[in-house]
Amino acid sequence: MTHEFKNIFKEYRIAKSANIKCVLATVVDLDGSSYRRPGVRMLIREDDVMIGAVSGGCVEKEVLFQAQSVFQNGTSKLMTYDGRYRLGCEGILYLLLEPFAPNNDCLYAFDQVIENRQSFELRTAYEKTYGELSGYGTFIKLNDKNFSLNQNTTAQKSALHFSQTMNPCQRLLLIGGEHDAVQLAHFGLSMGWEVSVAVTPKEDKSLEDFPGIDSLLNFEPEDFPVETVDANTAVLLMTHSYVKDLKYLLTLKDCKPTYLGVLGPARRREKLLSELMELDMDIDLDFVEGIHGPAGLNIGAETPQEIAISILAEILTVIRKTEPMMLKDKLKEIHH
Secondary structure: OHHHHHHHHHHHHHHHHOOOOEEEEEEEEEEEOOOOOOOOEEEEEOOOOEEEOOOOOOOHHHHHHHHHHHHHHOOOEEEEEEOOOOOOOOEEEEEEEEEOOOOHHHHHHHHHHHHOOOOEEEEEEEOOOOEEOOOOOEEEEEOOEEEEOOOOOOOOOOOEEEEEEEOOOOEEEEEOOOHHHHHHHHHHHHOOOEEEEEEOHHHOOOHHHOOOOOEEEEOOHHHOOHHHOOOOEEEEEOOOOHHHHHHHHHHHOOOOOOEEEEOOOHHHHHHHHHHHHHHOOOOOHHHHHOEEOOOOOOOOOOOHHHHHHHHHHHHHHHHOOOOOOOHHHOOOOOOO
16 A cells, blocks of 8 residues: 555645645544455545545545545544445444645655655554544654654544554566566556566667656666565566576576566476576575466466456465455455
8 A cells, every 4th residue: 555655645745836735534443344444545635636545436425525624624533434334345434534734854754765665654543433633643654753744643642543564665577578568567557566677778678668667677687786676576577588587587596576477388487497496506496486487377368468467466466475266255254
């Protein structure tokens, strides 16, 4: 959800420049089940523009209505939404609505944390009682320094608190610049991930070839900046060149991405891994065994778009440590 919160800050800057007040809505508690879980947030502007969502679309109008009093008096409030008779989720949502006006120091610190791909913490005080909650709100911890999201927020030691740690945005690194990389980049961006594409100088590619991506890395395989690969980076080798894939694997062998996949049939993967271990007898076997190839889940994908979905679905199962299955066959709750 880091990418959603990142977008809230981005949209707040736009609203601030136009002198438009903002309110932040946070799902702080839940009785029963819901489309989304506590920790999801949305921004409401005084001109009724809403950024983000806290449900599948059924709660947002009520949030907009309830936010009007916060715009008028600048006081936080707790609202509830009972979906047991209106939704299929059969749960009661508790949302804290608070004025959203982080100061310039907070905005700068947030930018630094996002740019440096660091984690940050959020802590929201609330009571499970409908009505105004003066002084209640959210503190954000950036580089060991706490900031309030509006000047009226004070510490509420005896209140309930919803706390969460937000990790760096999920990054998708596509190594290869062919048409299928364009499709994967598109779907990755639509999921809110930061997407980078790595190509070699001879491929003569530019940012315009991959609309919307965050960066284009133009290096020979042996010169690739491995420091850009962290524990929140999913890497997919898709150069369509056996030699290039092997060179990239040698360069990446000391990295620990959250996922590393390779396109191509199983026999190609086995050949790659065999040659990789011959070239480096001391390579970490955990690195070798962690390579997913052929990349993707078996969902019957045929088109480039469907293949992209199958690959991203596998990445999600690895990141979330889940086993893919039909939800109708899941005996426990979805978010158990």
